[in-house]
Amino acid sequence: MSENSPILSMPYIQQAQAQKHVTHNEALRILDGAVQLAVGSRQLANPPATAEPGARFIVASGGTEAWAGHDGEVAVSELGGGWHFLTPRTGWLAWIEDETQLAVQRGAPDGWTAAATDTADTLGLNTTADTINRLAVSAPATLLTHEGAGHQVKINKADSDQTASLLYQTAFSGRAEMGLTGMDDFSIKVSADGTTWAEALRTDGATGTVTLPQGAEVDGSITGTAVTQGPADTTPDRLIRAADGYVRGDILGQVSQSAGLPTGALFESGSSPDGTFIRFADGTQICAHRFQTSDTAPTPWTFPAAFADTPRITLSPASAAARLASHQGATLLGVDVNGWDIMGTRRTLYVDVLAIGRWL
Structure with missing residues (x-):
């Protein structure tokens, strides 16, 4: 039998040994130091x-x-x-x-x-890590929280043509990715099958300019200083709201104004037995008509749309012979027209009549 234990080299009490307490105490001394x-x-x-x-x-x-x-x-x-x-x-x-x-x-x-270091080749929590996914976690959620201030998650890449991103998967097949993918511009891209990808958004890393390569669909309102703040806003490079500008559906219709700014259509037109009229959003109105004058008295013309002030009247006789036309008594609602020959005798003739003024 060996005299000492194989691990701690504590002395064994030997058969027929005198002063056994010495051996026993030595073993206790070793245990006392090692345990x-x-x-x-x-x-x-x-x-x-x-x-x-x-x-x-x-x-x-x-x-x-x-x-x-x-x-x-x-x-x-x-x-x-x-x-x-x-x-x-x-x-x-x-x-x-x-x-x-x-x-x-x-x-x-x-x-x-x-015994414990701050580095490890791999770490798997409730799952198995590998040489690519060196940190792997299988859990309903993963929490990274602060210790009294802020908190950052940092993803670093070696060079600008490498990738630093967050990849979202379904059954381990990529569906969305956001980050620096092969460049230093920030991008968001999506995929239906994990193979073919469409870039939805890109932010230029140097200028911060955002582009939407696939276009954009907005169901809500677009607000802020990047859009016009009202119909009088003419700031360059702002997006014009439909309420502040004009589209094809607004060009023709009923014109109106408020505080010097158009609030209705750009052009309004109409007709009646008394002729045609056109109104412009700036307040201009033009009335036109062709009718036959009387050879016995002035012929009244009622404007197809009333004016806000007395309009200017232009007359043009429609005759192969030498004829004259004159007007008198213009009001907001109409004017009297006369047809003459060069001798000053009233004549029956067709006259093209134009009245230009304002509708407000």
Whole structure:
């Protein structure tokens, strides 16, 4: 039978051994130093000037004085002074008090190293990570929260022609992607099958200009300073609201004005037995008619649309012979027209009549 245990090298009590308590106490001393191992430091190469009985240290490289030749071993302070040493085996764990971390004995050549590190090749939480998806999480949700201020999630790429993005998938087939995909412009693209992609939005990385390569459909209102603020707004490069501008459906209709600005159609026209008229959004009105004058008295013409002030009248006789036409008594509603020959005698003749004025 061996005299010492294979792991901690504790002495066995031998058959017919005298003073068995000596062997028993030595084994207890080894256990007392090795069990629940916590050391004050692993940075000291020479013994501290004072140490409480039972204080433990991992001897740093180049041990001196009583620690000479015990590099990497556990030095245990003895009651009454002195030290005894434990030779650690691969896999021992020790709490390092001055570092507040756990160390593991990894054997030569590493020796004592941190048991937990801030780096790992892969990490899978409730699933398996691989060399591509080195961090993998299978859960109903993943929370990244603050610790008293803000919080950022950073996705970094090596070069501008690489990709840094968020990829959204259905059954591991891509459906949407947003980020810097092969360039430094921010883009959003979508796919119905994970193979063919359509770019929906791109923001120029240098200017911030947004383009919509596939067009846009807006069901709600577009507001803000990028659109006109009213019918009087003529700021360059602003989008014109339908209420502020004109489309084909607004050009013809009933004209109107408010505070000098059109509030209705651009052009209004109409006709009656008394002729035709056209009104413009700026307030101009033109009335026209052809009728036959009387050879006995002035012929009244009632305007097909009333004027807001007395219009200017233009007459043109429609005759191959030398004839004249004159008017008199123009009002907002009409005018009297006369037909003459060059001798001043009233004649029956056709006259083209034009009245120009304002409808407001």
